[in-house]
Amino acid sequence: TAINTPVVTPEGLIFSPDGQTMFVTDNESGDAIEQYSLATPWEIRSATHVGKLDITDGSSDDIEDIAFNNLGTTMYVVERADDKVLEYSLSCAWDVVTSGCTVTDNNSDFAIPNDVTNNPEDIAFNKSGTIMYILDNDQQVAGDQVFQYRVPTAWDVSSITEDPASFTLDSTASGMNPDAFEFS
Secondary structure (H helix, E strand, C coil): CCCCCCCCCEEEEEECCCCCEEEEEECCCCCEEEEEEECCCCCHHHEEEEEEEECCCCCCCCEEEEEECCCCCEEEEEECCCCEEEEEEECCCCCCCCCCCCEEECCCCEECCCCCCCCEEEEEECCCCCEEEEEEEECCCCEEEEEEEECCCCCCHHHCCCCCEEEECCHHHHCCCCCCCCCC
8 A cells, every 4th residue: 555645755764662653754855854643553554644844954955864862852864965963852752743842953963074974874873872873875985884883972962072883784795785774
């Protein structure tokens, strides 16, 4: 069953922990986070479009993926063209569009150095928010890699100061162009 959606170029997908809310990043039509309500948790056929949040940070706003802290009160957006992780506070957990709920730019972005990555695609955190992972699918710098950053102040990406550890993907042998990753 296809869902009628305003998303032109979907890049990222994430659900709230209860499976009742779904978020899709769209880096084509206004660089937005599209929010959906699921009448049946985890069942995408029951999705109803609630609205969208336009992302206006960065100079090109080429958003790729999103992540949330455990409480759903902080949202992280990977902005590919500017090599940044943008951080936002949500006044309503797991909600970026409902009237009365506000999304505030924390102005505590993390700028990924260009000598580390030039094409960040995906983001994830460990459960405590003390480690952040970024997937880079860029053959121009050092190949396809997953970078691991320590986050000294949990869930605050502006506290990252050290160089990342990395795991290189052998994508040349298989012709891969990795765009996303997940952890069990």
